[in-house]
Amino acid sequence: MSVEAETNSPSHAASHTSSHASSHGGFAERAHVALNDKPLRANFRRAMDGLMVKRAAQFPDAADLQALRSLGAAIKERALARLPNLLEQLEARCAENGIKVHWAETTEEANRIVLGIFQDHGVKTVVKGKSMVSEEMHLNAFLGKHGIEAIESDLGEYIIQLAGEMPSHIVMPCIHKNKGQIGALFAKHIEGQGYTEDVDELTAAARKVLRDRFAQADAGISGVNFAVAETGTLVLVENEGNGRLSTTLPPLHVAVMGIEKLVETLDDIPPLLALLPRSATGQPITTYVNMITSPRRDGEKDGPREVHLVLLDNGRTRVYADLELRETLRCIRCGACMNHCPVYARVGGHTYDAVYPGPIGKILTPQIAGLDVAGDLPHASSLCNACVEVCPVKIPIADILVRLRREAVRPSPSKAGSGAVKGGGGGWTLSEASAWMGWKWLHANPTLYRLGTRVLALAGNLIPASLPPLKAWTTVRAKPKFAAKTLHQLARERGYDDV
Amino acid sequence: MSDARARILSRLRAAPPSPVPDLPEWRAPRFEASARLEKFRAMFESMKAEVHEVEAADWPLRLRTLLANRGVRAVVHGDGSATGGQLATAWAADPEAPRLVPYDRAIEAWKGELVHGIDAGVTFAIGGIAETGTLILWPTVEEPRLMSLLPPIHVALVAEETIHDSFAEVIAEQGWSKRMPTNIVLVSGPSKTADIEQTLAFGVHGPKELIVLVLRRAEAP
Numbered sequence: 001m002s003v004e005a006e007t008n009s010p011s012h013a014a015s016h017t018s019s020h021a022s023s024h025g026g027f028a029e030r031a032h033v034a035l036n037d038k039p040l041r042a043n044f045r046r047a048m049d050g051l052m053v054k055r056a057a058q059f060p061d062a063a064d065l066q067a068l069r070s071l072g073a074a075i076k077e078r079a080l081a082r083l084p085n086l087l088e089q090l091e092a093r094c095a096e097n098g099i100k101v102h103w104a105e106t107t108e109e110a111n112r113i114v115l116g117i118f119q120d121h122g123v124k125t126v127v128k129g130k131s132m133v134s135e136e137m138h139l140n141a142f143l144g145k146h147g148i149e150a151i152e153s154d155l156g157e158y159i160i161q162l163a164g165e166m167p168s169h170i171v172m173p174c175i176h177k178n179k180g181q182i183g184a185l186f187a188k189h190i191e192g193q194g195y196t197e198d199v200d201e202l203t204a205a206a207r208k209v210l211r212d213r214f215a216q217a218d219a220g221i222s223g224v225n226f227a228v229a230e231t232g233t234l235v236l237v238e239n240e241g242n243g244r245l246s247t248t249l250p251p252l253h254v255a256v257m258g259i260e261k262l263v264e265t266l267d268d269i270p271p272l273l274a275l276l277p278r279s280a281t282g283q284p285i286t287t288y289v290n291m292i293t294s295p296r297r298d299g300e301k302d303g304p305r306e307v308h309l310v311l312l313d314n315g316r317t318r319v320y321a322d323l324e325l326r327e328t329l330r331c332i333r334c335g336a337c338m339n340h341c342p343v344y345a346r347v348g349g350h351t352y353d354a355v356y357p358g359p360i361g362k363i364l365t366p367q368i369a370g371l372d373v374a375g376d377l378p379h380a381s382s383l384c385n386a387c388v389e390v391c392p393v394k395i396p397i398a399d400i401l402v403r404l405r406r407e408a409v410r411p412s413p414s415k416a417g418s419g420a421v422k423g424g425g426g427g428w429t430l431s432e433a434s435a436w437m438g439w440k441w442l443h444a445n446p447t448l449y450r451l452g453t454r455v456l457a458l459a460g461n462l463i464p465a466s467l468p469p470l471k472a473w474t475t476v477r478a479k480p481k482f483a484a485k486t487l488h489q490l491a492r493e494r495g496y497d498d499v
Numbered sequence: 500m501s502d503a504r505a506r507i508l509s510r511l512r513a514a515p516p517s518p519v520p521d522l523p524e525w526r527a528p529r530f531e532a533s534a535r536l537e538k539f540r541a542m543f544e545s546m547k548a549e550v551h552e553v554e555a556a557d558w559p560l561r562l563r564t565l566l567a568n569r570g571v572r573a574v575v576h577g578d579g580s581a582t583g584g585q586l587a588t589a590w591a592a593d594p595e596a597p598r599l600v601p602y603d604r605a606i607e608a609w610k611g612e613l614v615h616g617i618d619a620g621v622t623f624a625i626g627g628i629a630e631t632g633t634l635i636l637w638p639t640v641e642e643p644r645l646m647s648l649l650p651p652i653h654v655a656l657v658a659e660e661t662i663h664d665s666f667a668e669v670i671a672e673q674g675w676s677k678r679m680p681t682n683i684v685l686v687s688g689p690s691k692t693a694d695i696e697q698t699l700a701f702g703v704h705g706p707k708e709l710i711v712l713v714l715r716r717a718e719a720p
Contacts, residue, residue, distance in 0.1 A: 043696075050697050071525045081519045084511040097679075103504035155703055156694035172694060179696050203692060203700035210704065215614045231679045241648055241690040241705025248644045248682075249606070249614075259507065266676040270667035271525060281693070284542065285631040288705070289685035297681055301643040302606040313503075317510035323517055415513065 026376040027351060034347040040176055044348050047175045051339040054282025055390070072275045073394040075268045076330035079229075083320065086229040086262045087311065093232025097294040099307045107137040110312045114139060114221070114254055115146055117308055121252055123148060123218040127210075129236065129243035130154040131223025132170055132333060133256045133312055135355045136368075139221070150221065151213050153242035155206055162189045168349025170356060171280050171335040176348050210242070220246035220304065224257035225332070226272060227309075230265040233293045234309065237276060237286040244290050253295070253304040259311050260320075260329035272332060275392035280334040315368040315422065322412075322420045324403060328363050330393040337387035337397060343380055352377065359387035363400045370423030371408045378404040431469065453486040527665030528630050535629045536713065539662050542632020546688030547701060548709040555658070555714040559589030562621070562654060563596060565710060571597045571618040575650060577642035578603035582623055582656065602643055613645060619652035620706075624686075626669060627662035627713075634686045634711065635669065644682055653706035655686065658714045 034040060059065040079086060091101045104110035114137075118126070126143065128134065128150055140150040140161070152161040156173040160166065162185050167173030174182070179197045186205055187195040193205050222243055226235040234255055236243050247253050263269065277283040296303035319325050338344040338358025349357035354365040354374065362381060366374040378401045387397045406412075408427030411419030419425060442452050460482030465474040473479075485493075492498070530538055540550040553561045566574070576583035578601040590596035600617060622642050624634040634655050638644040647653050663669045666685070670676070675683075690705030701707050 047697055067523065067525060070523050074520045074522050077517070078519050078522070081517045084508050087508065087511075103507055105503045105506060109503060153704065154694070155692045159694065172697075174694055177695075179698075182695055199695045199698040199700050202695055203703050207703055211614060214704075215610055231676055233679055239690070240692050240703045242703070244644075244648050244684065245704055248648065249610075251607075266670055266679075267667070270527060270665065270670065273666065274527075285633060285685070285687045287546070287686065287688045287691055291679070291683040291685075292681075293679040293683075294681045299640045300681060301602060301604065301640065302645045303643075303681060311507075313507050313510075317507055317514075320511055321514040323515055326514075326517065 027353075027380045028376065030351045030353065031347045031380070034351045039178065040348055041346065043176055043178050044345050047169075047172065048339050048345040051282060055279060055336060055339070056282075058278035058282050058284065068271060068275055069392055069394055071271045072332070072392050073330065075263060075272060076332070076393050079263050079268075080260065080320070080326060080329055082264065083259070083262065086264060087259060089229040090227055090232060090262060093229065094309060097232045098297075099232065099234075099294060099309055102308060102310045103313075104310055105313045107312065107314050110137050110256065110310050110314075111139060111142040113310050114256070115143065115148070117252070117254055118143070118148055118219060119146075121218065121306075123252065125213070125217050126150045126219045126221055127153050127214050127217040127242075127246045127250065128157070129220070129222035129238065129246040130157055130173070131221065131256055132167075132355065133223055133258050134221060135167060136258075136314060137256065137312070139256070151210070151217075153210050153214065153246060154238075154240060155203065155242075158206055158210065159185065162186075166350065166355070168357065169335060169338060170333055170358075170360075176350065214242075214245045214249050217246075217250045219252040219254060220248075220250040222247050222253065222255050224255050224261055224309075225276070226269060227257060227262050228264075228266050228269065229262055231293060233266065233291050235269060236290040236292070237273070237288070238290070239283075239287040241288060244288055247290065247292060248303055251304055252306050252308075253292075254308045254310065255292075256310045256312060259313055259316050260331075276332055276334050279336040279390065279392040318416075318422060319367045321414060321416070325367060325400060325420065327395050328360075328367060328400060330395050331360055331364070332393055333360075334392055336390040336392065340386040340390045342382065342384060342386065352380070359397045359401075360395070363395075363397055363404060366404055366408075366423075367421055371404065371421055372423030372426040375408045375423070375427050378402075378408070435469070450486075450488060453488070456482050457484055457486050457489075527667040529664050530629050535662060535664065536659065538629040539627055539632055539713075542629070543688065543709075543711055544632075546632060547691075548632070548688045548711055550711045550713060552659075552713045552715055555716060558656060558712050558714060559586050562586075562710075562712065563590060563593065565654075566597060566619065566652075569618075569652065569708075571652065573598045573600055573617045574619045574621060575600045575602055575613065575617045575646050576621045577601070577623070577639075577646070580623065580641045582621055582642075586621065602641075602646055606643070606645060613649050617650045619654055620646040620648075620650040621654045621656070622647045624655045624657040625661065627657045628664070628666050628669065628685070629662055630665045632687055633666070636684045636686055637680055638682055638684070639680075644684070647684070647686065648705050651702060651706055652708045652710065653686075653689070654710045654712065656712050656714055658716070660716060662713070 094101050102113045143150045152158045159174040168176040183195050183197045186193050224234045225237050277286045295307040337360050341359050344358040354361050356364050362377040383398045385398050407421040407424040411424035414420045465479045543550045574597045625637045626635040689701050689709040691701050692703040
């Protein structure tokens with residue numbers, strides 16, 4: 001996907017228009033394309049199988065896992081219950097420690113804040129650690145338009161930046177590519193680099209290019225995994241060291257985070273660390289856990305001289321306003337839900353055409369971008385519950401999927417008066433509404449019900465599979481067969497009397 | 500900007516309240532004293548780091564041997580730290596020993612050299628964690644942050660008696676929440692990535708090799 005196409009993705013389009021972008025060329029059509037892409041399916045199948053096995057090996061004791069999940073859920077639930085106070089506490093601690101805090105309601109506003117900081121410092125090039133919120137902001141494209149080059153330094157993000165694509169997984173962004181595709185990309189884009197499929201050589205080539213970029217960068221951008229309100233500490237986890245470099249080597253560091261990433265105390269960090277890497281990649285811990293509490297202090301010889309923290313709302317306060325939907329905000333972005341999702345494993349991340357793919361994306365994207373834009377995503381699920389079982393903070397993803405399906409048709413009221421979910425209610429169609437009206441009428445009227453079931457028992461099987469409402473079902477499933485006798489007839493034959 | 504802050508906070512405060520649940524009981528794993536170091540070692544070795552136990556006084560010579568076949572020409576150490584002094588003393592008589600470079604200036608004054616010209620960095624870890632095979636680095640004025648990150652080889656010294664069972668135990672026992680420094684890093688192996696086809700590759704940005712020297716206390720006479 002090109003940068004241009006990227007700006008048309010749902011979360012971006014939603015901030016400008018209310019077009020029904022995904023009602024044509026929606027998930028279903030993209031899924032058909034993906035399902036026929038054999039290399040893509042092989043890449044995902046291999047990766048997902050590996051990740052599931054590795055996660056399972058990290059949690060050998062089911063009781064321990066459940067206890068830890070209950071704790072993880074409670075930690076995030078407490079933090080959400082106290083969110084406004086904790087945000088103020090975080091801001092106060094950060095200010096004491098010398099970190100400047102900024103607040104942004106929209107991605108546009110967050111982009112402007114980041115740009116303003118960079119312009120004040122004459123920044124020309126920036127190195128980036130991995131950050132999903134910066135993807136949500138489409139920050140690279142925005143900075144590029146204003147003459148600031150932002151280079152992704154996480155190997156996977158670097159690869160997709162070279163390819164001009166979006167991440168297809170929140171933890172492993174280039175999981176859709178194999179080493180041959182990456183070798184070709186490097187040969188094309190990195191000067192003096194020949195084609196190779198050797199993973200060590202590819203990694204070394206990226207190290208060489210990016211090492212210079214780190215040294216030259218005027219600023220670093222990072223995300224935040226957990227922000228500790230008690231101490232004003234930003235906790236970042238990673239394996240590569242690019243996050244540490246981005247937040248240590250350049251003279252200026254800007255961190256961006258969603259307002260839901262808070263925890264109350266430092267003591268909350270160890271259990272969450274025991275959940276996040278194990279759920280995400282099946283590692284006991286990430287190679288680095290980087291805890292940043294202040295910019296460089298007097299006498300210290302390295303570290304950025306200024307640290308800024310941008311807190312982004314982008315629809316999260318609206319999600320927060322509904323107690324059931326609020327549970328979405330517990331997410332710690334481990335990606336276990338996508339690794340275990342039978343739909344995601346088959347269609348891959350790009351099919352969702354959203355920053356957050358997979359099960360968490362299916363509940364988050366429609367709430368942020370609006371059901372009118374991403375209303376097909378809650379339907380891209382068989383409700384098998386695999387995501388719910390593995391979620392380290394017990395987000396009831398399946399319940400929220402069903403809730404969002406309902407909100408698309410019949411919005412529940414909200415204080416603001418615009419429905420609980422942005423863009424809700426637009427999914428109402430005359431045909432669906434009439435079908436349910438008919439169903440209700442039939443089931444509430446005994447004479448009609450008897451007549452109707454009798455007619456279907458006699459003639460139902462004569463209905464052609466190509467009849468439009470039936471066709472949607474029969475193109476992917478067997479045509480249902482009507483029994484020759486109705487339930488009432490069978491019951492009577494067995495001696496049950498009519499009441 | 501402050502409008503955004505006020506609006507975000509007021510929307511959050513207008514939302515219906517949810518209960519603040521108590522945190523369920525949870526205990527991080529504990530290890531017998533005899534098993535602790537073994538767990539620490541096993542976890543590091545599973546992540547492709549080397550762990551060597553050494554008498555506290557002998558580590559500089561042991562390190563000299565370990566670095567001998569690695570083509571190390573320049574080693575950065577903390578300025579004014581005991582570590583640097585011990586290295587200088589022990590390696591003084593050895594003309595073949597790598598050049599010792601103290602981190603004695605701000606990074607801006609020697610960025611190019613530290614980014615490209617130093618082969619190994621030696622730092623002292625304030626402790627270790629057995630459960631996950633982790634070093635706790637608490638960078639200081641003497642031992643700044645980049646020493647453990649830029650050179651291709653990171654050598655970490657850790658005193659055996661500072662190895663704890665779990666991260667939770669360290670935070671609670673040492674009262675971290677009252678005294679957070681600029682930066683703390685937990686290190687659990689060399690820099691690595693699996694971004695290309697889930698294949699592990701080391702040294703993608705940080706050190707390609709991690710050598711952990713566990714310093715044993717000299718036996719009381």
